[in-house]
Amino acid sequence: MVVTKKIGFSTKGNCDLIDITHQVKQEVSGSGIDSGTVTVFVAGSTAGVSTIEFESGLLSDFQDMWERTIPRSIPYQHDRAWGDGNGFSHVRASILGPSLTVPFTNKSLVLGTWQQIVVVDFDNRPRSREIVLQIMGE
Amino acid sequence: MVVTKKIGFSTKGNCDLIDITHQVKQEVSGSGIDSGTVTVFVAGSTAGVSTIEFESGLLSDFQDMWERTIPRSIPYQHDRAWGDGNGFSHVRASILGPSLTVPFTNKSLVLGTWQQIVVVDFDNRPRSREIVLQIMGE
Amino acid sequence: MVVTKKIGFSTKGNCDLIDITHQVKQEVSGSGIDSGTVTVFVAGSTAGVSTIEFESGLLSDFQDMWERTIPRSIPYQHDRAWGDGNGFSHVRASILGPSLTVPFTNKSLVLGTWQQIVVVDFDNRPRSREIVLQIMGE
Numbered sequence: 001m002v003v004t005k006k007i008g009f010s011t012k013g014n015c016d017l018i019d020i021t022h023q024v025k026q027e028v029s030g031s032g033i034d035s036g037t038v039t040v041f042v043a044g045s046t047a048g049v050s051t052i053e054f055e056s057g058l059l060s061d062f063q064d065m066w067e068r069t070i071p072r073s074i075p076y077q078h079d080r081a082w083g084d085g086n087g088f089s090h091v092r093a094s095i096l097g098p099s100l101t102v103p104f105t106n107k108s109l110v111l112g113t114w115q116q117i118v119v120v121d122f123d124n125r126p127r128s129r130e131i132v133l134q135i136m137g138e
Numbered sequence: 139m140v141v142t143k144k145i146g147f148s149t150k151g152n153c154d155l156i157d158i159t160h161q162v163k164q165e166v167s168g169s170g171i172d173s174g175t176v177t178v179f180v181a182g183s184t185a186g187v188s189t190i191e192f193e194s195g196l197l198s199d200f201q202d203m204w205e206r207t208i209p210r211s212i213p214y215q216h217d218r219a220w221g222d223g224n225g226f227s228h229v230r231a232s233i234l235g236p237s238l239t240v241p242f243t244n245k246s247l248v249l250g251t252w253q254q255i256v257v258v259d260f261d262n263r264p265r266s267r268e269i270v271l272q273i274m275g276e
Numbered sequence: 277m278v279v280t281k282k283i284g285f286s287t288k289g290n291c292d293l294i295d296i297t298h299q300v301k302q303e304v305s306g307s308g309i310d311s312g313t314v315t316v317f318v319a320g321s322t323a324g325v326s327t328i329e330f331e332s333g334l335l336s337d338f339q340d341m342w343e344r345t346i347p348r349s350i351p352y353q354h355d356r357a358w359g360d361g362n363g364f365s366h367v368r369a370s371i372l373g374p375s376l377t378v379p380f381t382n383k384s385l386v387l388g389t390w391q392q393i394v395v396v397d398f399d400n401r402p403r404s405r406e407i408v409l410q411i412m413g414e
Contacts, residue, residue: 002311002413004381035140037177037272039313039377043388045329052232053183057215058225065229069207069345077333087334091341094328098391099377101177101237103272105142110270112182115236132386134313134379136413137140137274173278175315175410190370191321195353196363203367207345239315239375241410243280248408250319253374275278275412 003031005133011047011121015063019054020131021109021116027133029107036137038109040100043130046089046123048096054116066092066122089122096120104137141169143271149185149259153201153230157192158269159247159254165271167245174275176247178238181268184227184261186234192254204230204260227260234258242275279307281409287323287397291339295330296407297385297392303409305383312413314385316376319406322365322399324372330392342368342398365398372396380413 005027007020020040028038040049052058076087100117103110111117121127143165145158158178166176178187190196214225238255241248249255259265281303283296296316304314316325328334352363376393379386387393397403 004311004379035142035272036274039379041377041379041386043386043391045327045388045391050232051183051236053216053228055216055219057217057219058228060215061225061229062232065208065233070341077336078331079333081331081333087337090329090334091337094326094338095341095372096233097235097373097376098327100235101179101239101377103142103177103179103270110179110181115181115183132379134311136312173280173410174412188370189321189374191366193354193357195355195357196366198353199363199367200370203346203371234371235373238373239317239377241280241315241317241408248317248319250321253319253321 001033001138003033003135007131009129011127011129013121013123013125013127015066016121017059018119019116020119024117024133025109028104028109028135031135033135033137034107035105036135037101037103039134040117041132042098042119046086046093047119047121047129048093048098049100049119050096051115052118053114086124089124092122139171139276141171141273145269147267149265149267151259151261151263151265153204154259155197156257157254158257162255162271163247166242166247166273169273171273171275172245173243175239175241177272178255179270180236180257184224184231185257185259185267186231186236187238187257188234189253190256191252224262227262230260277309277414279309279411283407285405287403287405289397289399289401289403291342292397293335294395295392296395300393300409301385304380304385304411307411309411309413310383311381312411313377313379315410316393317408318374318395322362322369323395323397323405324369324374325376325395326372327391328394329390362400365400368398
């Protein structure tokens with residue numbers, strides 16, 4: 001059995017983290033599927049999906065890490081060719097990945113207590129995003 | 139068809155790598171499902187899942203890479219707020235990701251010969267961990 | 277319903293990026309499954325899978341990022357023990373991950389317009405690679 005749901009929202013870009021745990025839980029529990037997996041997927045090449053303890057200090061630490069390892073202000077060939085100024089956004093997104101698959105049983109996600117599902121928008125400007133949830137199981 | 143299994147173990151924390159390939163193979167081959175995917179998921183925000191050639195030199199190289207790119211001893215806002223001292227653990231875990239999905243056919247995982255499934259415990263202390271295997275297919 | 281397909285090709289190694297989007301789309305649309313997920317998996321411990329805007333500037337930026345963060349020419353314990361010279365390849369592959377799961381509906385992948393599925397071959401020599409596509413759904 002397969003149920004497809006979508007979640008839409010606006011972001012501030014610039015490594016904005018959006019906690020979508022509540023919406024994912026609701027869609028899974030209302031899907032009519034008891035046990036299976038939900039694949040959380042972001043279409044687009046400047047955003048990614050992961051989990052994190054959604055706490056302001058840690059969000060800041062996570063953003064600092066990206067700036068240290070894949071800095072915004074070094075030269076990118078992408079920017080020379082296209083002038084978008086978001087070469088760093090693309091590279092970060094490819095590392096983090098656009099997809100996360102989370103198991104659930106008895107309609108409930110198997111997340112840890114302090115583990116939230118987040119979309120990270122790496123683009124260099126505010127964006128509208130649409131997340132696809134593919135809920136599969138029995 | 140969906141079969142849920144759990145694997146529990148203790149870790150030393152501090153970037154301890156646990157090879158769970160054998161247990162995953164056993165649970166898949168005993169699941170009654172011939173062909174499908176197994177999603178390996180770690181609940182918690184300071185551990186991750188990936189694959190590696192499980193060889194002592196490489197385990198050391200992998201640990202050194204984390205220390206170079208996301209060092210333990212730089213300041214983290216998470217540690218100022220909560221005093222856990224494991225800000226680095228959270229950031230590392232969010233990059234690696236908590237989930238891995240591996241196909242199998244004829245009850246056998248499609249892994250490479252030198253490719254083992256590992257849980258990486260980034261926390262700064264020994265932990266008990268429970269891994270969920272969501273086995274789906276027909 | 278589960279359909280297994282394989283895609284084979286040669287790579288140049290050394291962070292070669294192979295765009296497999298077209299083949300994945302074809303296998304999904306010809307699978308007889310309308311809605312579900314495709315898990316793209318590379319067997320082997322020196323390659324990974326992700327998505328990227330497949331544009332030459334960005335491919336170069338992506339390769340530069342790996343050289344900055346996980347350099348080829350620093351000492352690796354793996355190389356001292358085995359003499360393969362590809363310690364960096366293994367470490368990079370473990371971070372990127374061997375697996376990607378993409379939803380599809382109406383036989384069509386939910387990718388963004390500029391989002392291609394790529395295999396990244398981190399090995400230090402040309403390789404033959406075989407990718408498994410596990411297509412599941414209804």
